[in-house]
Amino acid sequence: MNKVAITGYSDTKFSSDDIPIESSMISAVRLLFEQTSNLGQKDIDVVLTSTNDNKKYLAPIVSELSGIAPKISHNVENLCSSGTNAAVSAFSYIASGLADVALVVGAERFDSPGQVLQWDDSRGEFKHPIFWATMFTKAHKRKFGTTNEQLAYVSAKNHRNALDNPNAYNPKKYTVEEIMNSKKLTDDLRLLDCSRPCTGSSAILLASEKIAKKFTDMPVWISGIGQKTTSASFTKNDLTSIESTKIAAHEAFTMSKTSPEKIDVAEIHDAFTVCELMVLEDTGIAQKGKAGQLVSDLYNTNNKKINPRGGLIGAGHPLGATGISQIAEITRQLQGKSGKRQTENPKTGLVQNMSAAATSSTVLILES
């Protein structure tokens, strides 16, 4: 299997802009070309788009509008984890030898049809994501004694981290008290416990080992990949543990011959505050039931190790772009190029991205 590196990336400003999805994608592609040395359209073998937008034939459209005539082009839709799923597809094309260079661009509009999984009849009439998130939250509180204050620390930390991310949707500092007193959505969920859908795009450039150095002196290697789908319906799964993440993380650590203790920086899918706690626990970064303490410690020591760009809660959640933006951030961190939000000399990073009430997860390990 050929080694695969991330050799370029770009993020656009996450916003409420009402713009065509292909325009959003081209903005990220243009920026990636501007920021990547020696990259020409003819270098690109694969163009993958990741979005839940209903527009058809997007990857060929984006290819044409970018002056690229790739061997392979198609869209990847898998709700909130479309981005990492597209990245894994691109990895596979390169690792197998079918291609050497792949451009992956993810984007979403604020009004994406991917926000609610209408298919899932097991949710009854409670199909909006706040309802499964509420169930996770209540069950985590019940089993581990997790408090509203611990949940609020997730939001306070990630909003604060987003202040140093110029592309964040709504960078604003909130105190723990303000978060705990924000609008009550359910008995167990406040408005500031939630990430928000928005418009945005991100792109990454993947390349084989033989060509990676053409585009950057600091390629970041994808050394571990784990993916798992446990179901599509929410109610089948345990409410206090994300089995899909647990399995995906185990696979990714095994493939990369690393372990949770070696993770210096991580982007994890904090769609809701409870998700960050559960993912920290199910990746093994925190002990089960102890993530609340870890997050409040990170907040109180201004440690940006977890979700340095602000996570989904701080940076916004344009579904198809989220996974790509997470990968871009960890790459930037491992290259030491994250500016004010740079963590201290990271060598190994983790990306965790998931869909539909955590019924499927992707975990990636990146190394400098």
Place this chain on the structure above:
Amino acid sequence: MSVFEAELKNGRFVISECPRCQKIIWPPSEFCTHCFGNTIWRTVSEPGTLVEYSSKDGKTFCIAEFEDSIRVMGSLDTKTPSVGQKVKISSCGFDKSPQFTFSPEEF
């Protein structure tokens, strides 16, 4: 409209079961997830068990489990919910989405 949805519209909560494998198929499907054979439809057995609950705007919603395998979300008609309590289906219907209301068995 699926059989599941059509039956709900008539106020019946039916589930799919594979006659060959003797397994309940949930979420509802016309195909068995084990042998891909056609399923049959039958009324769910009550009572169910309350798995978890919360509330929004004073109205309680929950996950209830039936026959040790079917978990579904619905409204809960009680002021004193308790995880593990037995619940019955007090009403069900379909209007764009399945709609269930559960209540404690003793009521």
